[in-house]
Amino acid sequence: MKTVFYTLLCSLILLPCTCVSAQNTATKKTPTIEAKIAGMDKKDGYFDFYWDDDAGKIYLEIDRFDEEFLYVNSLAAGLGSNDIGLDRNQLGNTRVVYFDRVGPQVMLRQRNLGYRAISDNPDEVASVRDAFAQSTLAGFKVAAKTGDRVLVDLTPMLLTDAHGVISRLKRNKQGSYKIDASRSAVYLPKTKNFPKNSEFEASITFAGEATGRQLRSVTPTSGAFTLRMHHSFVELPDDNYTPRAFDPRSGYNARSYADYATPIDQPLVKRFIPRHRLEKKDPSAAMSEPVEPIIYYLDRGAPEPVKSALLEGARWWNQAYEAAGYKNAFQVEVLPEGADPMDVRYNVINWVHRSTRGWSYGSSVTDPRTGEIIKGHVLLGSLRVRQDFLLAQGLIKAYGKDGTTPDPRLEEMALARLRQLSAHEVGHTIGLAHNFAASTNNRASVMDYPHPYITLKDGEVDFSQAYAVGIGEWDKQTIKYGYSDFPEGADEAAELQKILAENQAKGLRYISDSDARPQGSSQPDAHLWDNGESPIVEMNRLLALRKHALDNFSEANIPVGMPLSELESVFVPVYLMHRYQVEAVAKMIGGYHYDYGVRGEQVSPRVRPVSIEEQKAATQALLMTLSPSTLGFNGKLSGLIPPPAMGYSRNRELFSTQNGGGFDPLAMAQSAADNTFTFLLHPHRLARIAEQAALGPLGGYPSLEDYLETIRIEVNRNVRKNTTNRFPLELAMMVDKRFVAHLIQLAANKDISERVRSVAFSKLRQMLGPLSNANNLTPIEVHDHYLSVTINQFLTDPRSVEISPAPKLPDGSPIGCGGFH
Template sequence: MRFLALALTVLPILTAAPPAVPKNLRVDGFVPYYWQEAEGKLWLEVGRWGQDFLYYTSLPAGIGSNDIGLDRGQLGGSFVARWERSGNKVLLVAANTDYRADSRDPAERQAVKDSFAESVIWGFEAAVQDDGRVLVDATAFFLRDAHGIGETLQAQKQGSYHLDSSRSAFYLARTKNFPKNTEVEATITFTGGPAGRFLRSVTPTGGAVTVRMHHSFVELPDLTFQKREFDPRSGFFDMTYVDYATPVSEPVARHFTPRHRLEKKDPTAAVSEAVKPIVYYLDPGAPEPIRGALLEGARWWSQAFEAAGYRNAFRVEMLPEGADPMDVRYNVIQWVHRSTRGWSYGSSVSDPRTGEILKGHVTLGSLRVRQDFLIAESLLAPYATAGTDPRMLEMSLARLRQLAAHEVGHTLGLGHNYIASAHDRASVMDYPHPWVTLKNGQPDLSDAYAKGIGEWDKVAITWGYSQFNPGTDEKKALNGIIDAARQRGLTFLTDQDARPAGSAHPETHLWDSGANAVDELNRWMGVRAAALARFGENNIRTGAPLALLEDVLVPLYLSHRYQVEAAVKSVAGLRYSYTLRGDGQTPTQIVAAAEQRRALEAVLATIQPEVLTLPEAVIKLIPPRPAGFDRTRELFRHRTGLTFDPVAAAESAADMTIDLVVNPQRAARLVEYHARDAALPGLAEVLDRLFAVTWKVPEKPGLAGEVQHAVQYVALRNVMNLAVDDEASGQVRAVTLLEIRKLKNWLRARPGSANAAFGLSEIAAFEKDPKQMKLPKAPEPPPGMPIGMAALSCDWE
């Protein structure tokens, strides 16, 4: 009571608070606090000096624009922190956990600590001190821009905004205390401007932006959690720190794997109940039938944990009423709304000392189900009769199940496995393109997405979460899991191998399908052709403006874009794996010459006029947009003003393909591989073939001819860009310049062709000053990934 008496001299009037805050002076918990309602202040009672705990921030109420990126539920930075005191100063210090000494010698640990900077997050002034405890006014600490909102808005060119303390206050409904965690939330307002268009579209007034920020103080778990050494073949993420206590004979960087704590009740049993199951909670804001799909998909992971030797170790339930999604005690799956299309993602709060995952936090974009619905509309032309074709919703919900499983997988510690699609959809951690076949000449979506967890996912969870009997050689056992999987054709390759436009592995890509990317591209072009042949009024609802046909046309017309990206990787392609010395894998293998040439032909076939020219019947159906239905970035760019432009659409599609063919990294590999083996195609052969199928073919009549001209210009300009690309090697540029000169000589032999004359003028301007020539770009295509998106309110830039 002595401390309380002293507190009362500082806080003379402590009035009753809303129900979330108990009606007494002191709110006990991990970090006790006092709420002074009359002043709108919150005081912290600090007393655990020098003891590490976890401090992290989050954004429980966001801005609602994917382009800005400040989404509801977004996790901020997390730190191992401690309280330090000097006189009347109280410091909140963030430790530098990237550099350590895993040693029992305190002097050795101190040497590392003093060698690298720490960060004092905030400095407080002690108002009351008694028995080792200190009372500090933490109001300014909590009512600050802890999430970097102002910096983010400025970086995204949305205006200059600063925190307005007069419009910021504590959000008491989510300010609570518990024995092992303290949760404080605040309503924070930023004022300024001028507001950028993304911000204007999601705020009542661009002059004021109000969000909520959350602060969490969390007791760190004990250090009995056993770190598992990272293996790049395992499918898990990597956590790394530098350990200066390692012997000189060993690497100083330590790699380990983030995982939840999961232990068997009976460690000796092949299958056992868990001491404490992993439980995830679904946001009740997700409506049915979406809710049921998300629950089902997330629960697929129980299959993987059963394969790893656990019974009832993974559950998904509805979030209890009144529970705070930001509370570290809850692994949550949030249903998050944005004004435009955007990614879903899985994040986590982890103990950086050990990699133990303390909280999984999944963000699922609510437009996903509508986006897949749009893909289904484009493929099925489903509105020939009244009512809604149930196949569209079935496909959309099937994708949501897979999406829920995918994002939960990230929060279990798993990375993307982009080679899984080549192994019969072996992992939900791939990005799946819908599997569509033709049935009686019409698209069939009955098997669009996989059902259940993948075989690779079982392997990964078994590797990451298996608990071995005492005395087991753990490293040998873990290697055995990966070796057995490889013998079944199950391997792992991730983002760095799939995302770059010039990446090389022929089986590792986003949104592709099939065991062989070239075969699948050829097959998919048949599906695309069949769907385009049926495209018309039946692709939109009765009563909808006909101009909306363009919205549905875009994902169908460009539906081959992902498979093209996959197939082109066989050109100067290289198969490889995450090989460890002694594991028996083949490190590298260049794709065979015949397969490279087959891939090139398949890719170049997609830019032929007969593929890119839309039927006259479709073009006639698409009028300019009516009032109330503005154009968005999800539509084709037009060179014809308000009217639909089928030539610009073809130009955009061709540019996507040709840009991949002449990628400077691919071009460099073509030069290298041909030098190593003359039987392999070289850069000259590829460029010759590109010009052969675009320029050196008979001119087509009508609209197909205009599409042909557009594709020719795209080919020439992309090759010119390669010739002056600063990232291209000298030999790449030399070969490319020679190919341009050869084309010039060919064009000179056609003096009567207007198209040849234009090509020659472009080459002449290029040769005069390649660096200064402004090479016009093809119209930018609508954004691709995440696939099939529909924007609601985003105007053109």
């Protein structure tokens, strides 16, 4: 009875409390914006937002739903490692987004602009929109509302890894990290508001365990490091911009989308070029001021004399805009004091520091709908200027006068390269692609990768033509194509075709990345880091300059007081001076001349093989780089350069060694020889040699068997003719071993042409010599015995032979002989 009584009593007591709680929940209302923001710091602008200092939060006021705008994320403060690729002021993604409210939730959704229907039929537009996935980038809970306006807490979005740092580190095997919210916060100094853009920044701490040397080398404590993420909400441009059609001959990058409303007899994919909006005040005038000029701003952190060189190089582009009929349309100034380089209102040239030298970049914030460039954004690596200084340092007695003051020509050449680099990267931000054929056209474009054109005059090194000055003829034509403002009534398509016809009439060649970069490329007119119309002539010239520099290399190449071991870092670029020209010459072998022609042009044939005579000359030029006379050098150098001094160490700028860490002439010669074989015997090149022989008449182009035999004869001749001098003999035998190693790799490669594999097998069988059982063999007999054993073992059981790689070359691009990508 007591149990029943107490249960009833508790029920009566608790019931009213439960009812009151439910009533309070039902009557609880979302606060008004005015009540929520009381005491907060308001920032008026594109999207009004409020700073809650007590909570450390940013509240965003949203009064425009379903209205598109640009969302751009970027990295304001970086990691400082070129290898990892997380640089200060690095742009991230550009997206067209909009806010969508669903009850108490607000979604930030991204349009899928890769697939569209440009149509007046809303149902057709909707059918395409609904056929492809959209993305929802963030979701928010309404924190306050007044009428149609809502307030959301933006802070969680700002404190995410918007730039993909965690995945980048994992991909580069640098470690496993997570965001530590307790050590992350809004970064107020760079959180600002403007009429057409709202800028937010956050300081993000990543905690975890480093597994890679690169990360550890640039962080004070690798277990926790802090970067800054920047977020921009930007008003989209108005509808008064007209996209310009892309043409593969124009020299521009392409933007594209699939238009499913296109008639069936027209291409589905629409292509247009990226470019800034530029209009003449008077389109009918041959020369007119622009309605609004394009202005770029240089990073205030760039020191002199670098700053002046960068300004001068970037300003060269005004020459091209003048050629297109504009007066003072392209301007470059120093960034105003207090201005934020991440602010989308500024086109910026950033001076970026890294722990190692590396690539520079020209990117942009571009309206994905039209290709209109809203912000040009250049990143220039600060250490590259030192590499040009180093390239020049090895060519002359750089510190020959007093031992401490460098020859002024070193800095002059380095600054000349900076002017060219500034112009090159700005060129990308105004829409232009690389033109790697410009070096064969009398340096017709700054959009090529230039190797310094250093000459010998009367036995003296001349730097006066190292880098070209000013915008090239090709660059002027590309700006005409992209930026000409044609008079009212003009047929734009016809006018653009006239410009392309002018290019052809002027003999301006254009070949870009996809045809110039591959090791096995067939295009002999396009290469990176080369000079001259004839790769063979340039190779011979470079080898002569290289020999002069090696013969005169001495202590005077470094300043007094520097450890002599540091001579090796100056020596490397000299020894590998011909490195990139090797690749340029190789492209002539099995090569084809072609361009990006279209139907209707009166050019025939469009594709033609490099002549037999040129291919034979190219082969001989590359075989010269395998000779002991090229791979060797003055013997005094090996006695001049000691192993790294105390406090110094071997690094990626130096050759890999096989002697325990000292200066290793045989290992570096092996690296250089292997580089030549990589291009001489590239599987794609060999397949084209066989192809050209098959397509031509008998007795025409040499067969693949003949080509490999030419190489074998020359390599073997070098062994047989150097029996009295041991160093050249060692070099020749090393080259012979690498030739066999490459043939074995070809014969074992199941992913290449069977024709190439079969000929490689045949050549190995032909080279198989008798096995010797004699004692007291000569060095050449020992060499022959080793090759015979290796070949016989491979032919008997291909899987039993593992080819040792040659010592790795110092990393190559972006410039010189040791760089990092």
